[in-house]
Amino acid sequence: MTVSDPQTHVFAMRMWKSLLATQELLSAYLGVKLGLYEALAAAPGPMTPDELARAADVAPRYAREWLEQQAVCGIVETDDVRAPADRRTYRLPAGHAAVLTVSDDPMSLASLAVLPLGGVAAALPELVAAYRSGAGVPDDVFGVDWRDGHSGANRALFAHQLAGWIAEQVPDVHARLGTPGRRIADVACGTGWSSIALARAYPHAEVTGLDLDGAALRQAERHAADAGVADRVRFACRDAADPQLAGGYDLVCLFDALHEVSQPVAVLRACRQLRAADGAVLVMDAKVAPAFTAPGDDVERFQYGTSVLHCLPASRTGEDSTGTGTVLRPGMVRELATRAGFSGMTILAVTDRFHRLYRLTG
Numbered sequence: 001m002t003v004s005d006p007q008t009h010v011f012a013m014r015m016w017k018s019l020l021a022t023q024e025l026l027s028a029y030l031g032v033k034l035g036l037y038e039a040l041a042a043a044p045g046p047m048t049p050d051e052l053a054r055a056a057d058v059a060p061r062y063a064r065e066w067l068e069q070q071a072v073c074g075i076v077e078t079d080d081v082r083a084p085a086d087r088r089t090y091r092l093p094a095g096h097a098a099v100l101t102v103s104d105d106p107m108s109l110a111s112l113a114v115l116p117l118g119g120v121a122a123a124l125p126e127l128v129a130a131y132r133s134g135a136g137v138p139d140d141v142f143g144v145d146w147r148d149g150h151s152g153a154n155r156a157l158f159a160h161q162l163a164g165w166i167a168e169q170v171p172d173v174h175a176r177l178g179t180p181g182r183r184i185a186d187v188a189c190g191t192g193w194s195s196i197a198l199a200r201a202y203p204h205a206e207v208t209g210l211d212l213d214g215a216a217l218r219q220a221e222r223h224a225a226d227a228g229v230a231d232r233v234r235f236a237c238r239d240a241a242d243p244q245l246a247g248g249y250d251l252v253c254l255f256d257a258l259h260e261v262s263q264p265v266a267v268l269r270a271c272r273q274l275r276a277a278d279g280a281v282l283v284m285d286a287k288v289a290p291a292f293t294a295p296g297d298d299v300e301r302f303q304y305g306t307s308v309l310h311c312l313p314a315s316r317t318g319e320d321s322t323g324t325g326t327v328l329r330p331g332m333v334r335e336l337a338t339r340a341g342f343s344g345m346t347i348l349a350v351t352d353r354f355h356r357l358y359r360l361t362g
Contacts, residue, residue, distance in 0.1 A: 024075070025114060026117060027070065028113075029114050029118055031066070031100060032100065032102065032110045033118070033145075034058055036056050036058070036066065037092060037100045037101050037110075038056075038101055039056045040052065040076065040092035041094075041097040043091075045089075045091070046078075046079060046089035046091040047090055048088065048089055048090075049085070050063070067088075068085070070090070071090060075096060076090045076091065078090050079091075103155075104156045104159040106156040106157075108156065111148065111149045111150075111152025112149065115152065116145065116310070118143070118145030118146070119143050119144075119145040119147075120309045122141070122142060122143050122145070123137055123142045123143075123310075123313075126313075130313050134316075135317075136314065136316030136317030137313035137314060137316075137317065138314070139213070139317075142314070144215075147190070148191070151191040154194070154255070154256055157352065157355070158196070158197035161350075161352070162194065162197045163197065163201035165348070166282075169349060170280060170282070173250070173282075176251075176278075177202040177205050177251060178204060182206070182250045182251075183205060183207075183208065183249045183250055183251075183276075184198050184206070184208070184249060184251045184252075184253065185240070185248075185253065186207060186208065186209045187210050187240045187252065187254045187257070187274070188211055189210060189217075189220060189235065190213070190216050191219040191220050192209055192216075192217075192220025192221070192235065193223065194209075194255045195208075195209035196223060196227045196229055196233060199227075199229040199232045200227070203232065205250070206234075207233045208233075208235075208236060208249075209233065209234070209235040210239075211235070220235045221235055239270070240267065241266065241270035241273065245274055246273045247277070249275055250275075251280050252274045252275045252281045253283075253284075254267065254282070255282075255284040256284055256285060258285050259286055259327075260310075260311040260324075260326070262315050262320075262322065262323075263318055263321070263322060264322055264336050265322070265339045265340050266340075268336055268337055268339075269340040271283075271360075281359070281360040282358070282360075283359075283360060284357050284358070285333065285355065285356060285358070286303050286327065286328055286355065287303075287352065287356045288300060288327050288329055289329070290330060290331065291329070299354060302354075304327060312324075312326070322336075324336075330358075333345065333358055337360050342361060343361065344360070344362045345358055
């Protein structure tokens with residue numbers, strides 16, 4: 001093929017590399033979902049395709065092709081490329097295993113980068129139709145993969161950073177939560193990782209995780225039991241706007257959810273209603289540039305990609321949807337908070353590439 005336009009060639013090569021990266025992520029999806037990486041990581045030594053097939057309960061021929069593809073891509077290593085295909089052995093380097101297995105390791109990308117692809121793939125026909133009609137795409141269309149990926153993506157942040165953020169950035173709240181009888185509401189808690197982190201940080205407090213996704217809450221209960229905090233965390237499938245919940249919480253949290261709800265003002269109003277007279281409201285949401293700029297950096301590209309493929313369609317499912325999407329800039333957060341009745345907003349000085357933490361007051 002002869003290409004006369006250098007710009008065309010450069011862009012075509014960019015798309016080619018994107019294709020290769022997409023294939024590698026989709027093959028990594030198979031590795032995560034089928035437990036192939038876990039089996040390789042747990043093995044005492046290198047594995048043949050048959051050994052991996054038995055350990056992960058997959059067909060041997062598929063195990064062989066997947067291992068060869070992973071080796072060609074430099075994800076797993078093989079001892080001898082000249083060995084017969086069925087006796088060739090493969091290992092997963094420890095550094096790669098940390099990235100490709102689901103855990104609270106800050107370097108794990110299995111939830112952030114791999115599982116959501118399954119959800120997007122499942123929803124693609126509905127996304128195409130929604131872009132034509134202007135309708136939304138309900139979260140359940142994206143399925144378990146998106147739910148597990150989205151909740152797991154922030155697991156490390158909650159486990160390793162959240163308590164420090166509160167202690168350093170809102171010391172008055174931290175001090176109050178250290179005394180007996182305090183209550184925390186975790187709105188849109190999903191599968192419970194944020195609620196668990198709050199319970200671990202504040203053993204004298206009672207944490208209530210609120211969500212309308214019953215399946216996610218059942219997972220949250222299992223996670224809390226596994227973490228040993230089930231006696232101090234309870235989960236409820238209830239609307240945060242329920243008047244019976246009003247006024248009873250020293251801290252109200254809304255983490256990584258505001259941008260994908262259909263009525264963000266109503267949700268913030270509910271958070272304001274939940275807090276006690278001297279209570280605090282913390283909102284964590286996507287970190288994006290203060291104003292639109294193009295081209296953007298990698299984080300901006302990631303946030304827009306997430307918005308195009310999930311968060312904007314998900315946020316357009318309710319009546320009178322605001323349709324915010326992932327790119328929720330600080331000015332818009334302030335506007336939404338003001339409409340919800342808050343009189344002040346502070347951007348707290350936390351260090352994270354993907355999130356901002358806001359304190360809403362008044």
